[in-house]
Amino acid sequence: MANPDQAYDEAIELKEAGKLDEAVAKLEELAKAEPDFALAHAALSVFYGKLDRHAEAVEQAQKVCDLEPDDPFSFMAMSMVCQKAGDLARAEKALSTAMEKQWAARKPPEA
Numbered sequence: 001m002a003n004p005d006q007a008y009d010e011a012i013e014l015k016e017a018g019k020l021d022e023a024v025a026k027l028e029e030l031a032k033a034e035p036d037f038a039l040a041h042a043a044l045s046v047f048y049g050k051l052d053r054h055a056e057a058v059e060q061a062q063k064v065c066d067l068e069p070d071d072p073f074s075f076m077a078m079s080m081v082c083q084k085a086g087d088l089a090r091a092e093k094a095l096s097t098a099m100e101k102q103w104a105a106r107k108p109p110e111a
Contacts, residue, residue, distance in 0.1 A: 011027045027043050036067060038074075045057045073098070075098035082094055
């Protein structure tokens, strides 16, 4: 397999060419080979959502949050995925976490 960045770029090119199923297959292969590559999981989450595979989209979004626990955007994306999946309680929790992390990032360090 190409390096993770190249494989990711190839998957995005497939998606842009209208080959969403092939892009998903490429990303699944990448995520399996490189389980800590958060971009693969993030893209899978979005692409699964486009295919109405919402449970899988949520699972991938959760993996991104697990890999990037200090990134507010990861939790914001998780919230949106959960909303589309109809899991409003989980969406609200993820949104709250995103806001907490955003505020924590703005807070000046204590002396």
